[in-house]
Amino acid sequence: MAQFWDGCPPEAIEAIVSRVSEVRTIKAGEDLFWLGEPCETIFGLLKGWVILYRTFEDGRRQILHFALPPALLGFQAMPGLFMPYSAQALTEAECWTMSPGTFVELCRTYPDVGMRFTSLSLRDNSVAFDHLTNIGRRSAQKRVARLLLELFVRSRMHWPGHRGDKLTLPLTQEDIGDATGLTTVHVNRVLTELRRQDVLSFHYRRLQLLDPDRLVDIAGIDPRSTGLWTEMS
Amino acid sequence: MAQFWDGCPPEAIEAIVSRVSEVRTIKAGEDLFWLGEPCETIFGLLKGWVILYRTFEDGRRQILHFALPPALLGFQAMPGLFMPYSAQALTEAECWTMSPGTFVELCRTYPDVGMRFTSLSLRDNSVAFDHLTNIGRRSAQKRVARLLLELFVRSRMHWPGHRGDKLTLPLTQEDIGDATGLTTVHVNRVLTELRRQDVLSFHYRRLQLLDPDRLVDIAGIDPRSTGLWTEMS
């Protein structure tokens, strides 16, 4: 299992581990924290899928990011800042926890730990920019194709044991809609069309890539950006 | 003038300054770097506005972020990674420059510098999530209102000398469209309508807030998130 601190020197790892206050198990559907809360605990994801999201007054939702291990969630460098998003487990998840103050202290003592976090944070930033580009300027079909391709690739990197073109992703068509800025109904129509074109099928959480080349083509992936999904984790 | 390293210890600041390889002036409209380039130089913005953006094959563009001093642009923590976006000066701009390797070395030697960068990077992340939420789930009017409010507030924080409800922003209606995922034509119609409702006017780069309360209302700003624009810079 990939760890947040992979690649840091042994004494740093020991220091981190000794400061972990608790390893917590979160049930699927449970929230780790909410938008607007003060930042009192940070979560190092060890196992499972977690979504970062915001909700609107009227109940609509925007999914901002799909987090996989070894993501570090909920850290705000400035004390007193609030969480800029909510986090919810999509599957059962496991996290180590720590106070933000302890984490800052660790980053000061072991600069490698800080750099490691900075790397992850920059990567997240690029992924967010990717999503922004995806949602801002692309058709519904391209948005859905791109999201599913991203999740397929990232999932594969994390659990390399699996093979083949089939995969179970822990999300509903509603989740896809909330991540791509589309309604559930329209996501369904897009999926039906992609299935009809023998590109992919997604049905009750089971994703199958039928024609990966065409999928990459529809998704309009710039090969330079897939590096983001595969590096460092 | 706010500096990237504000708040770091004096010896760290001296070390940073001694390693700056060049202070570069960039003309309005000129690019600092392009998507897909290897990361050879990082830019510390000292003066001016810079946009981060991506372009599509067909010439369309998505603006990802409006950077103001003391942003640090173009840094990728992993050597060998490529720039995930292009950067262009909206106004004449001034940057200090440094090699990424030197910057990493500085972060190791002076953890405060690293933490400072991490803070800025996390803040950028939240802003990106803000834009994602804005574009993904909101009407054209709300998107435009929110963007202009953000830029008004951030601009005011940077040049606190100015007063009143008027301001010159260095962007065209096309830029607004590229940032909000709308066409120029539709941005114009939205602006016309906002003007008609006496909420704001934006004409040839001059922004005037006519009814700030109503603007905040239309923009649907969560007061918890405006902190992002005003903290730390």
Place this chain on the structure above:
DNA sequence: CGTTAAGTTGATCCTGCTCAAGGTCGGTGG
């Protein structure tokens, strides 16, 4: 004062939304 970038307006189209009803899957308890 002429040139050019930027903004404005109208007509028309189409992608994706809304509302509503019905169908399918998978897990649970009997």
Place this chain on the structure above:
DNA sequence: CCACCGACCTTGAGCAGGATCAACTTAACG
């Protein structure tokens, strides 16, 4: 093993927000 239930998916009809295309106007700047 089966029946049932709730979550999830599917499909249709009608609508609307924003896109597209095209012509024209206005402001800025040398």
